[in-house]
Amino acid sequence: MKEALIQKEVLILDGLCAGFPARRGEVRVLDHVSLSVPKGKITGLVGESGCGKSMTARAVMNLIRHPGRVTGGRILLEGRDLLSMRKKERRMLQGREMAMIFQDPMSSLNPVMKVGKQVDEAVLVHEHVTHAEAKRRTLEMLEAAGVPDPERRYHSYPHQLSGGLRQRIMIAMAMVCRPKLLIADEPTTALDVTVEAQILDLMKEMSAKGTAVLLISHNLGAIARVCDDVSVMYAGKIVEQADICTLFDRPRHPYTRGLLSAVSSLRDGSEVLSVIPGHVPNLARLPAGCSFSPRCSCRGKECMEKTPEMREISPGHRIRCLWEEPGKKPGEKELETEGLAAE
Amino acid sequence: MKRILQALLVLLLVSLMLFGLLRIVPGNPVAVLMGEHANQATIDRLTAELGLDQPIHVQFFRYLSGAVRGDFGTSYSLGKPVSGLMGTAFVNTLLLSLAAALFAWITGGLCGLLAAIRKNSIPDRLFMGFSLLGISMPVFMAAMILQYVFAYWLHWVPISGTADWRSFILPAVALGWNSAGSIARLVRSALLDTLEEDYIDTARAKGLGKSGVLFRHALRNTMLPTVTMMALQLSALLSGAVITETVFSINGIGRLAVQAITARDIPLLQGTVLFSTAIVIFGNLVADFLYTVLDPRTRKEA
Ligand SMILES: Nc1ncnc2c1ncn2[C@@H]1O[C@H](COP(=O)(O)OP(=O)(O)OP(=O)(O)O)[C@@H](O)[C@H]1O
Ligand SMILES: [Mg+2]
Numbered sequence: 001m002k003e004a005l006i007q008k009e010v011l012i013l014d015g016l017c018a019g020f021p022a023r024r025g026e027v028r029v030l031d032h033v034s035l036s037v038p039k040g041k042i043t044g045l046v047g048e049s050g051c052g053k054s055m056t057a058r059a060v061m062n063l064i065r066h067p068g069r070v071t072g073g074r075i076l077l078e079g080r081d082l083l084s085m086r087k088k089e090r091r092m093l094q095g096r097e098m099a100m101i102f103q104d105p106m107s108s109l110n111p112v113m114k115v116g117k118q119v120d121e122a123v124l125v126h127e128h129v130t131h132a133e134a135k136r137r138t139l140e141m142l143e144a145a146g147v148p149d150p151e152r153r154y155h156s157y158p159h160q161l162s163g164g165l166r167q168r169i170m171i172a173m174a175m176v177c178r179p180k181l182l183i184a185d186e187p188t189t190a191l192d193v194t195v196e197a198q199i200l201d202l203m204k205e206m207s208a209k210g211t212a213v214l215l216i217s218h219n220l221g222a223i224a225r226v227c228d229d230v231s232v233m234y235a236g237k238i239v240e241q242a243d244i245c246t247l248f249d250r251p252r253h254p255y256t257r258g259l260l261s262a263v264s265s266l267r268d269g270s271e272v273l274s275v276i277p278g279h280v281p282n283l284a285r286l287p288a289g290c291s292f293s294p295r296c297s298c299r300g301k302e303c304m305e306k307t308p309e310m311r312e313i314s315p316g317h318r319i320r321c322l323w324e325e326p327g328k329k330p331g332e333k334e335l336e337t338e339g340l341a342a343e
Numbered sequence: 344m345k346r347i348l349q350a351l352l353v354l355l356l357v358s359l360m361l362f363g364l365l366r367i368v369p370g371n372p373v374a375v376l377m378g379e380h381a382n383q384a385t386i387d388r389l390t391a392e393l394g395l396d397q398p399i400h401v402q403f404f405r406y407l408s409g410a411v412r413g414d415f416g417t418s419y420s421l422g423k424p425v426s427g428l429m430g431t432a433f434v435n436t437l438l439l440s441l442a443a444a445l446f447a448w449i450t451g452g453l454c455g456l457l458a459a460i461r462k463n464s465i466p467d468r469l470f471m472g473f474s475l476l477g478i479s480m481p482v483f484m485a486a487m488i489l490q491y492v493f494a495y496w497l498h499w500v501p502i503s504g505t506a507d508w509r510s511f512i513l514p515a516v517a518l519g520w521n522s523a524g525s526i527a528r529l530v531r532s533a534l535l536d537t538l539e540e541d542y543i544d545t546a547r548a549k550g551l552g553k554s555g556v557l558f559r560h561a562l563r564n565t566m567l568p569t570v571t572m573m574a575l576q577l578s579a580l581l582s583g584a585v586i587t588e589t590v591f592s593i594n595g596i597g598r599l600a601v602q603a604i605t606a607r608d609i610p611l612l613q614g615t616v617l618f619s620t621a622i623v624i625f626g627n628l629v630a631d632f633l634y635t636v637l638d639p640r641t642r643k644e645a
Contacts, residue, residue, distance in 0.1 A: 063544050088552075095550035107541040112563050112638055121559070122549045157639040173549070 009076075010180050010212035011037040011060065011098070016073035018052075018059050027284045029055045031236045032073065034310070037181065042203065042213040044223040044244075046259070047233035048280050053216045054103075056233075057185045060214075061100045062090060077181065096126040098181040099174035104190050105166035109158040115166075116142075116154030119173045126177055137176060145172040146202060164195035168202070175206060182206060183214045188222060200226050220263045224248060229316075232256050235281055235291040238310065242317040253319045254296045290322065298323065346631055350624045357620045358410065358613070362403055365609050373419075393419070410617065416610035420602070425614040428599060433618070435505055436595035439587065440580050440622075442515035447522035447580070448573055454523070455530025460557070462535065471531070474524030482583040486517035486590040503592040514591045518583045522576040529572050534565045567638055574630030578623045 018030040029052050037043045045053050058064045060075055060082070075082040077098060082090055099122075102108040110118060116138055123134040135154070142150035145168045158166055167187060174182055184203060188196035204226050207213045217223055223230055223244075230247045232240040232255065240253040251257045258276035278295035281287065287294050293303040302322055310320045373390045374381065390396050394405060409416060415425035454470040461467050477485070493513060494502040501510040537543070538561055546560045585597030596615050603611035635641050 061548050063547060091550050091552060093550075094548055100548045102541060102545065104541060108545045110542040110546070110560050110564070111640060112567075113560070118545075121546075121551070125550045125555070159640050170545075173545075 008038050009036040010039050010078060011214065012074075012076040013056070013060070014074040014076065016056070016059060016075060017071045018055055018064060018068060019071050020068045022284060026071070028071075029068065029236050029283060030059065033233075033236075033238055034073075035231045035238060035241065037212045037214045038229075039180070039212050040207055040210050041228040042207045042215050042226050044227035044230040045214060045216045045233060046218060046220060046223055046230060049218060050280050050283075051233045052236040053218075053233060054185050055236075057100060057183045057214070057216055060098065060183060061094060063100075092126070095122050095179070096177045097179050098183065099177070099179040100183040100185065101167070101170045101174050101187050103186040105163060105170050106158065106190070108170060109166060111158055113157075114155055115158060115161065115169045116156075119169065119176055122173050122176050138172070141172040141176045142169070145169070145175065146198070147172065162195075163191050164198065167191060167195075167199055171199070171202060171206070175211070179211065181212045181214070183216070185216045186218070187215075188217075189219070196222065197225075220259060232259070235286060236283060237291060237320060238318075239292065239320045240318065241310075246314075246317050250317075252313060252317070252323065253292075253321050254298050254323070255292050258295075258297075290320075346628060350628050353624055354617075354621060358407065358617055359403070361613060361616055362406060365612065366399060366402075406613065410613075415614035415617075418603075418608050418611040420606035420608040420611065425610050428611065429596065429614050429618060432594055432596045432599045432615075435593050436584055436588070436597060438505075438511055439514055439518065439593060439595060440577075440584055442511050443519035443522070443580055443584075443587075444573075444577065445519075446515050447519035447526055447576060450519075451523035451526030452530055452569070455527040456534060458527065459531045459534035459538070467531075470527055474527040477520035477524030478528075480520075482517060482521060482586045483590055485520050486514070486587055489513045489517050490590065503590075505593055510591075514587045514593060517590070518580060518587045521583065522579055525576065526569065526572060530565060530569055533568045534561060537561045537564045540564070563637060567634065570630050570633050570637065574626045577626035581619050581622060 013033050013035050016030055016033040017028060019026040019028040021027075033052070033056055035043065035045070045056065047053055055064065055068070059070050062082075064070065070083060073083075077093060082093070085093075109115060116135070119138040119141065120131070120134040123129060123137050124131070127134075129137075139150045139154060142153060147153050147165060147168050153161070153165070153169075158169075161169065167190075170187075182203075187203070188199050191199060200222055203213055203215065215223070215227060227244050229243050230241070231238050232247075232253065234255050240247065240251065240256045242251075247256065248260065251260055255276070262276065276295055277297075281291060281294070287304065289302075289304040289306055290296070290299070290308050293299045296303065300322070306322060308320045308322045310318050312318050373386050373393065373395065387396075394402060397405075406416070413426055415429070417423065418425050418428060421428060451474075454474065458467040458470045490502060490513060493499045500512050501507075504510050543556060543560060546556045551559065581597075584595060585601060587593070588595040588597040589601065596618055599611060600615040600619075602608070603615060
């Protein structure tokens with residue numbers, strides 16, 4: 001039973017921590033991030049800018065820029081711990097078993113190399129095939145990624161293509177070795193709405209063929225459209241995890257509720273845009289207790305003292321919040337008794 | 344093609360300016376040539392002989408049509424055809440500049456590369472120190488220090504002249520040091536910038552190793568700013584050649600030019616300056632061409 005479960009999960013992050021050295025100690029950018037990405041499904045990772053989404057993706061792909069580094073936890077790709085692997089061994093998994101696409105498809109493609117060649121390269125690094133065979137595979141993949149007239153596009157340079165086409169090329173490059181895991185870091189942020197929908201559909205198609213996809217976005221609309229499960233991140237921590245329906249119908253963490261109401265008020269076209277008051281905290285100076293407490297509309301006294309742990313409130317639905325049930329602030333009882341005692 | 348026409352136009356403009364400038368400078372060159380004791384009749388006769396009594400535009404067209412045929416007239420001070428004088432000097436200057444350019448490009452390029460790959464290491468600091476020294480030290484000083492250490496003191500190479508290839512080593516290094524320094528610094532910073540680019544992450548995400556990333560993705564992009572710089576260094580090299588040739592007693596274009604200036608030898612000066620201009624323009628033409636080869640963004644859509 002447990003075996004089967006592990007088999008299904010392509011990627012498991014287990015208590016992943018990462019940070020940058022600072023004058024005093026380190027700034028912790030990822031704080032015990034745990035999540036799993038199962039085969040054939042799209043797992044979303046949402047959160048405000050700077051909460052550590054890209055950092056999570058980069059940690060998996062070993063792309064964290066100096067001087068940042070992973071400081072703890074495990075990254076398991078089909079049960080193999082990437083962090084305890086030798087450098088070369090880990091590198092050989094990159095591009096072959098896991099691949100990544102980035103936010104800006106213009107700057108992510110080498111401007112002086114034909115796009116076809118860049119896709120070829122992904123094949124040639126990992127497989128001992130002839131150039132002709134690599135090209136054949138590339139053309140096939142370009143076709144599958146919805147690039148019209150692949151034979152001609154193969155010889156194009158990135159600057160000759162539209163943003164949507166470039167992102168399709170990136171997807172083809174990522175998928176050409178049929179990886180088990182695809183990480184997409186805000187793949188549609190730089191694209192317009194219609195192209196965004198097409199790219200999201202393409203990702204859905206890829207996952208239907210069995211790839212596990214980790215889709216990073218700050219756009220809840222995009223997440224709602226394609227994801228099966230969602231993790232919500234705030235200031236380097238996962239604060240809520242659930243399947244898509246639960247998350248959108250019964251969000252429990254105040255932060256998630258805030259995000260959702262910000263979107264729905266946009267959709268209603270109501271005059272006042274509901275936004276979460278306050279701003280993203282400085283990771284170097286996080287408040288005591290729950291990181292979200294300074295902005296939380298339902299914080300209790302306890303929230304500023306006790307750091308909440310991740311806990312499961314119903315099967316598959318986890319939150320990092322002291323709230324026992326909606327409508328009742330944590331620590332309220334204690335407050336009341338204290339008040340009584342004072343009288 | 345358009346670029347070549349542009350280059351020719353620049354060359355024409357330079358020769359026009361040069362011609363004009365040399366006529367504006369006060370003083371009759373013939374008088375200088377003949378010395379203080381020449382009588383007026385002789386000066387007039389020689390002036391007519393050299394065609395200097397003609398109206399200015401006639402002089403210019405005569406000069407231009409000659410230049411096109413490779414005939415720059417006869418040197419006043421040496422009494423020989425300028426083209427013949429330049430022929431010998433040309434070979435020496437070409438050898439010197441080529442050696443210096445190769446030295447500058449290769450050592451500058453390699454040092455910059457290594458410095459960037461091993462950023463903040465001891466080699467990095469060492470290379471950057473040497474390049475700073477090269478950039479801040481005047482060419483004649485570098486030349487004299489090298490001459491003293493390697494020729495006078497260690498006797499590794501001849502002290503001056505053009506007897507064999509070994510005598511070109513010191514002048515080339517002295518001349519190229521400055522450019523090597525600039526190139527090393529540029530290559531270092533350009534490579535460090537390139538390695539920050541997003542497509543480097545893409546390459547690494549594909550599973551390419553350090554060398555794959557460097558040689559297949561980073562280097563070509565690093566070369567873009569470098570190629571332009573290398574061409575610009577060419578004119579620095581040529582002006583440095585004047586000094587180097589003097590210090591190492593090499594009979595080159597630079598020394599010829601100095602000689603022409605002191606003697607107010609107009610045909611010789613015109614010839615040498617025009618020659619140097621042509622080289623610089625040619626260098627830029629090559630750089631432009633290389634740039635289009637390296638960077639598809641500058642090519643015209645087919
Ligand atoms: N070199 C660095 N030194 C210190 N902190 C850094 C450095 N680079 C990034 N960070 C911090 O890491 C945190 C996480 O950044 P990350 O790029 O993962 O955010 P993100 O969630 O992807 O945001 P976005 O939506 O803007 O892409 C940020 O708060 C940022 O301030
Ligand atoms: Mg990001």
